[in-house]
Amino acid sequence: MERRHRILIVEDSPTMRQLLVFALKRLRNTDITEAQDGMDGLRKVTSDDYDLALIDINMPVMDGLKLISLIRDEEALKDIPIVVITTEGAKEDRERALALGANEYLTKPIQANKVLQVAKGLLKIEG
Amino acid sequence: MSQKEIFERADEVMALFRRGAEFTKELLEQNRDLRRRLMETQSRQSDAALDHGDWEKLRQELLSQIQGLESERQDVMERLEALEDENRQFATRYLEIEEENNALANLYVASYQLHSTLELPEVLKIIIEIVINLIGAEIFAVYVLDEKTNALQPVASEGAPLSDIPMESLGSGLVGHAVAAGETNCLDPGGAVDWERPIVSIPLRLDERTIGAIAIFKLLAQKEQFTPLDHELFTLLAGHAATAIFASQLFGQSERKLHTIQGFIDLLTK
Numbered sequence A: 001m002e003r004r005h006r007i008l009i010v011e012d013s014p015t016m017r018q019l020l021v022f023a024l025k026r027l028r029n030t031d032i033t034e035a036q037d038g039m040d041g042l043r044k045v046t047s048d049d050y051d052l053a054l055i056d057i058n059m060p061v062m063d064g065l066k067l068i069s070l071i072r073d074e075e076a077l078k079d080i081p082i083v084v085i086t087t088e089g090a091k092e093d094r095e096r097a098l099a100l101g102a103n104e105y106l107t108k109p110i111q112a113n114k115v116l117q118v119a120k121g122l123l124k125i126e127g
Numbered sequence B: 001m002s003q004k005e006i007f008e009r010a011d012e013v014m015a016l017f018r019r020g021a022e023f024t025k026e027l028l029e030q031n032r033d034l035r036r037r038l039m040e041t042q043s044r045q046s047d048a049a050l051d052h053g054d055w056e057k058l059r060q061e062l063l064s065q066i067q068g069l070e071s072e073r074q075d076v077m078e079r080l081e082a083l084e085d086e087n088r089q090f091a092t093r094y095l096e097i098e099e100e101n102n103a104l105a106n107l108y109v110a111s112y113q114l115h116s117t118l119e120l121p122e123v124l125k126i127i128i129e130i131v132i133n134l135i136g137a138e139i140f141a142v143y144v145l146d147e148k149t150n151a152l153q154p155v156a157s158e159g160a161p162l163s164d165i166p167m168e169s170l171g172s173g174l175v176g177h178a179v180a181a182g183e184t185n186c187l188d189p190g191g192a193v194d195w196e197r198p199i200v201s202i203p204l205r206l207d208e209r210t211i212g213a214i215a216i217f218k219l220l221a222q223k224e225q226f227t228p229l230d231h232e233l234f235t236l237l238a239g240h241a242a243t244a245i246f247a248s249q250l251f252g253q254s255e256r257k258l259h260t261i262q263g264f265i266d267l268l269t270k
Helices: A014-024 A038-047 A064-073 A091-100 A112-123 B003-050 B052-114 B120-135 B173-181 B228-269
Strands: A005-010 A030-035 A052-056 A082-086 A104-107 B137-146 B151-158 B200-206 B209-219
Touching (some): A005 A014, A014 A030, A014 A112, A014 B120, A038 A064, A052 A064, A064 A082, A064 A091, A082 A091, A091 A104, A112 B052, B052 B228, B120 B137, B120 B209, B173 B209, B200 B228
Parallel strands (some): A005 A030, A005 A052, A052 A082
Antiparallel strands (some): B137 B209
16 A cells, blocks of 8 residues: 655645645645644644645744744654745745755745645655 | 516506597597588588579568668657657647646635635735735735725735825826726836836726726745736736625625614614
């Protein structure tokens, strides 16, 4: 039986969440969980096993950068691949996110193809 | 050494010689056999070389085979080329369908979200989300028309305080003209923010009724130009955002009226 991939989307905008779910649902054997802010994301990422997390930067309650640093500080979670999805396109923002431990950095408006390509790469899905 | 021993040694030497003689004899026989075979082969080769007809026949057969194979190869190459061409067409079509699929997903999400609430603040929030996340705008505003004064009042903004956004009036300025004409006005996205010259002015209309407008003043740094999908989204917003705003305004009014009537009823029945 093929292994199922678990993906967590942490994004405060319902529009973006729905769009990301639409894109990622095209991957086979994938379970997607949504979180509406950083704190909700932290709760969910610590209570279940995920193969990939897509995290927005600008969010209420707890921002994405804080969430990434907390994930990377946690021994059990530090290897989860993280994709940052943000409106911030400046080079320094990208470098800061990557320095904190993000694996990929995508800027809005997102291209569904690009999200899929990055997710496939990090989940090691061929084709 | 005794005489007996000398005879035994002599027998051994003689046996050795005999074996040597037998081996030499075998070698000579093999040599003769090989010479005979060589002579036969040379003779067959000479005969074939002398018979010109056989050679020509063989040559023609081989040439015909080569021609057949060449034609087959050509046929295979043509079929391969046709398949490659077909493959390229499929790949191009696949990319086009992928793009259409993505565009439809964006449009579906935008319209789904716009009609997911009847609360005006929520509708405005969703319009803002769509313009940021799906179009990639950094500074923009949403206007609502005051039908009594024909003023386009900014009611929500992103990237700049609402107080910075100038009010517009129907028929004047880029936004006012776009709304009066009922057509989206789109300029070159480059350049500094100019409140008088938004790069995109989208009229929000419901049939012949003007609801308001969306004006985009600046795009996100990574967004360099508009795509065909952006224009589809402008069209979608022009209709669906107008419907969503109008529906939420009507809902708000009916809620207020309901509260007022309820208040009167409560007053009369007390």
